Amino acid sequence: MCEHGNVAAMEAASEVGVDTRWSEMLRTYHTVSNELEHELQAGHGLGLSDFELLKALCRCCGPDKAKVRMKDLEAEMYLSQSAFSRTVTRLEKAGFVERAECGFDRRSNFLAITDAGGERYRSAAETYRAVLNEHFA
Amino acid sequence: MCEHGNVAAMEAASEVGVDTRWSEMLRTYHTVSNELEHELQAGHGLGLSDFELLKALCRCCGPDKAKVRMKDLEAEMYLSQSAFSRTVTRLEKAGFVERAECGFDRRSNFLAITDAGGERYRSAAETYRAVLNEHFA
DNA sequence: TGACATCACATGCGCGCGCATCTAAGTTGC
DNA sequence: GCAACTTAGATGCGCGCGCATGTGATGTCA
Numbered sequence: 001m002c003e004h005g006n007v008a009a010m011e012a013a014s015e016v017g018v019d020t021r022w023s024e025m026l027r028t029y030h031t032v033s034n035e036l037e038h039e040l041q042a043g044h045g046l047g048l049s050d051f052e053l054l055k056a057l058c059r060c061c062g063p064d065k066a067k068v069r070m071k072d073l074e075a076e077m078y079l080s081q082s083a084f085s086r087t088v089t090r091l092e093k094a095g096f097v098e099r100a101e102c103g104f105d106r107r108s109n110f111l112a113i114t115d116a117g118g119e120r121y122r123s124a125a126e127t128y129r130a131v132l133n134e135h136f137a
Numbered sequence: 138m139c140e141h142g143n144v145a146a147m148e149a150a151s152e153v154g155v156d157t158r159w160s161e162m163l164r165t166y167h168t169v170s171n172e173l174e175h176e177l178q179a180g181h182g183l184g185l186s187d188f189e190l191l192k193a194l195c196r197c198c199g200p201d202k203a204k205v206r207m208k209d210l211e212a213e214m215y216l217s218q219s220a221f222s223r224t225v226t227r228l229e230k231a232g233f234v235e236r237a238e239c240g241f242d243r244r245s246n247f248l249a250i251t252d253a254g255g256e257r258y259r260s261a262a263e264t265y266r267a268v269l270n271e272h273f274a
Numbered sequence: 275t276g277a278c279a280t281c282a283c284a285t286g287c288g289c290g291c292g293c294a295t296c297t298a299a300g301t302t303g304c
Numbered sequence: 305g306c307a308a309c310t311t312a313g314a315t316g317c318g319c320g321c322g323c324a325t326g327t328g329a330t331g332t333c334a
Contacts, residue, residue: 017273018266018269018270018273018274019266019269021269021273022169022269022273025162025165025166025169026166026170026189026215027215028162029162029163029166030215031215032159032162033163034322037322047289047290049290049291052163069312070312070313071311071312071313074312074313078163078164078167078168079291079292080291080292080293081292081312081313081314082291082292082293082294082313082314082315083290083291083292084313085312085313085314085315086290086291086314086315087290088313089314090290105299105300105311105312106298106299106300106312107298107299107300107311107312107313108299108311108312108313109312109313129155129156132155132156132158132159133155136154136155136158136159137155171292174292184319184320186320186321206282207282207283208281208282208283211282216321216322217321217322217323218282218283218284218322219283219284219285219321219322219323219324220320220321220322221283222282222283222284222285223284223285223320223321224320225283226284227320242281242282242329242330243282243328243329243330244281244282244283244328244329244330245281245282245283245329246282246283
């Protein structure tokens with residue numbers, strides 16, 4: 001096969017492959033995100049987006065910095081601006097993050113994780129890792 | 138490295154890999170599904186779940202069979218039972234599928250694709266393939 | 275045959291999402 | 305310094321989703 005450089009066949013095979021890759025991703029994504037959603041909610045009272053935001057916040061803050069601009073954190077995530085804003089509101093009501101004014105630019109808000117937020121994140125992260133290992137390891 | 142079979146290091150590396158795999162899947166999934174959603178909606182008036190249902194229906198029907206039991210089709214998809222039921226309702230209102238009674242079991246419904254549904258599916262499938270090739274090829 | 279579990283599907287409900295829009299604050303150009 | 309534009313973030317709105325439940329038909333067991 002391929003001795004004539006059969007482009008049509010290669011394209012066909014390639015398209016089937018692309019389609020299959022997407023179908024598998026769709027199935028895996030729904031399976032894993034549903035399980036994460038359930039486990040995080042049941043065990044820690046967090047939705048998946050809540051957790052992913054806390055995760056990004058911890059990563060962006062690093063060990064030294066305590067605050068991140070909301071816009072910068074938003075850029076790290078898959079959420080729309082409005083969904084991001086509401087997720088922050090949820091987490092703030094729960095006491096896991098705090099909005100703080102930014103002296104330089106009064107349009108911006110800094111975002112900081114609270115002690116309670118850090119603790120909740122670390123315990124939820126164990127559940128998170130367990131679920132991912134179960135599906136990807 | 139690995140000369141002592143360093144299990145801790147391997148586990149750590151493995152966990153990072155799992156986490157990264159999931160993060161990339163999350164990003165890719167949202168990027169691709171958003172683009173599919175937009176392109177299919179703008180070009181063909183179909184949501185992604187609408188399209189995926191038509192796709193599964195065409196696949197299950199094959200070239201000969203004309204009908205599939207709803208439960209069987211549902212099992213092929215990632216949607217919950219309720220979301221599946223409503224997707225069928227949307228597609229039926231649009232005239233792309235038809236529910237038909239099943240003589241054997243009056244709880245069940247057969248599902249059939251209409252001519253309009255077949256045509257819409259085939260033209261949408263070109264858009265679908267184009268988007269997937271753009272991201273996976 | 276009658277009581278009970280199960281199945282296929284529909285539907286009320288609440289929620290998180292993206293889109294469009296709004297407000298307030300910063301920026302640019304004349 | 306003022307008008308026009310851009311940016312950060314909040315919010316009204318509609319929609320699709322999953323969960324829980326309802327309805328009616330089927331299967332099961334005594």
